Amino acid sequence: MATQSTGERLHAAALTLFAERGYHGTGIRQLADAAGLSSASLYHYMGTKEDLLVAIMRASLGELVEKGEGIAADLRRTPRDRLVDLVGLHVTTHALAPDQTRVVDDEVRVLSTEARREVVALRDRYEAAWQRVLEDGAAAGSFTMTDPALTRRALLEMCSGVARWWTPRGPLGPDEVAGEYAVLALRLVGARPRRVVRDTPRG
Amino acid sequence: MATQSTGERLHAAALTLFAERGYHGTGIRQLADAAGLSSASLYHYMGTKEDLLVAIMRASLGELVEKGEGIAADLRRTPRDRLVDLVGLHVTTHALAPDQTRVVDDEVRVLSTEARREVVALRDRYEAAWQRVLEDGAAAGSFTMTDPALTRRALLEMCSGVARWWTPRGPLGPDEVAGEYAVLALRLVGARPRRVVRDTPRG
DNA sequence: GATGCCCGATCGATCGATCGATCGGTAGGC
DNA sequence: GCCTACCGATCGATCGATCGATCGGGCATC
Structure with missing residues (x-):
């Protein structure tokens, strides 16, 4: 370093x-x-104390947004794979850098109008990336959900929560948690079983 | 009023x-x-400003805990039904009284050691109620999840998130959101399809 | 190679404002 | 004549922010 x-x-x-x-x-x-x-x-x-906060938020959230959009926009990959990667990105980030995500999530309210607008715009872009993947999956028939927007919110809040409970002293590492959460996410969106045809083991 | x-x-x-x-x-x-x-x-x-905060937290969280424990402990009902009710309680509370839940969730850190212990103890009781229902469901074979504790955390964070996005001006009322979230929760815990062919005994 | 100057980095002192909290009261129903 | 309810004035501490000043390393000039 x-x-x-x-x-x-x-x-x-x-x-x-x-x-x-x-x-x-x-x-x-x-x-x-x-x-x-x-x-x-x-x-x-x-600059001011608030400028410092904004700089921190911009750095943290900006990186997440870029990575998220990169995953979401890769149309060569299935919605399922992209969703799994989004969950992996979000969960490992929230586990390994809980300070960043906590500040971004909790302190938006202290920002003055102008700064808040910028941060919220970034957050909106990130949510739009998730929304896109969910809708792609729904359009392709690989996800079944009644309400993509509601499911997206539930999904994101679920994954963000990792920052509020995960600790390196627990039994699961970040990648393991990400794996478990990917399973949960696929359940949430009503993903069809992995191999669509009759390769299923264990009857 | x-x-x-x-x-x-x-x-x-x-x-x-x-x-x-x-x-x-x-x-x-x-x-x-x-x-x-x-x-x-x-x-x-x-008393002090902090006493005021504690009083607010005690009132809000205490009510939730009592209701939650009441639902979880009613062994005449199936884990599935109890889970749906827990989700209903949690989601409607977070939608209709977002201020209470936001304060309870976000301001625990400002409490001094003694007060924090009390509030955290309340929160632990609430989480234990959820945990019990999940484990009852797993034991009965009606829920299938690899890790009940992880699933419980995911579930609770997902439901708590409602306080961060729901607004009375949106398309869905609190009860409708609760209904949607119940479906999501059942997916998360891997609940078996609603009617299991043969009629289930009451027990 | 020495000289003189500039400027980024840093500080002690201090600003006016506000913080949470306390004081000594007063008004009025019981 | 006490008790509940309330307030104006004020406390010491701390807030975010700014001031003028210092120090030392780089750099052009001689």
Whole structure:
């Protein structure tokens, strides 16, 4: 791992503190202590405290959105495979970087109108990627659900929840959880059995 | 609706504000304004600001726990029926009282050790009720899941998410959402088709 | 190679505002 | 004459933010 610049150290520290104590629960002096700076020096690296929050959100969410859209838009692959990959992306991200997702999910409300619009737009793009895969699956007949939008919301909330309970000290690793969740997701969308024809084992 | 006492008005106002802006994002002067009191008078009805938060959490979560345990413990009913009712309880509560559930879910971290222990104990009881129903279903062979604890977490997060997206202005009412979610829940736990050919005994 | 200057990085001190909380009261029903 | 209900004034602490200043390394000039 490359040595961390001061700016990166600040971002990392802020991420941890915002996730732990919330945006309003974190003072700039705590931020400064965690980053190894004085409170005055903070302002050399960030604009306002809110700017710092926005930067963190943009980085975290932006990466997720790009990866998600990449998976969703790969039309060479079946909706089923794309859904499994989306679940894998979302679950492993939420397990391994719970701070990022917690901040993005919980602190949107503190943003002023302008900043909120940007973050919400990113989130909308991410949800649209999921929606697309669900609808592709429904159109292809491989998924059976009464309401794709509702199923998408249920699915995403289910997967996001991983950040609220998973711990590295539990019995399952991130990839194992992702695997289990992929099964759950396929059940949720009413995916047809894996091999559509009569290859089924165990009668 | 009965006329509201000042104490009730304070609780209701605090609930709204805490849910909207978060505990640390809400000042006692805002609390006082919303309750129609001076900031000094607040202290006639609450102890500290944290006591107020705890009281709100206790009331909201306590009611949910009691109802949940009541459903889960009714062994005259099938695990399937009990699960459907748990989902109905959870989803309609989260749809109709999103403020309560949002505060309970998001603000646990601000509690000091002692208060947190109490709230977490309540939450554990609630989760245990769900766990029991899932395990009853697995034991009876009516649910098929590889990991009841993981499924329970997925299920609860999925249902809790309703508070984060449902709005009375949407196309579906609370009961309709609850119905859809019951279907999703039954898919998640791998419930066998509704009528299992032969008639099931009551037991 | 030494000199002088600039600038990124950092700090102590401090700003006005607001925080949660407490004080000593008062008004009025019982 | 006490108790519930309420308030204006104010407390010390902390909030986010800004100030002027310092320090040291790079860099052009001589």
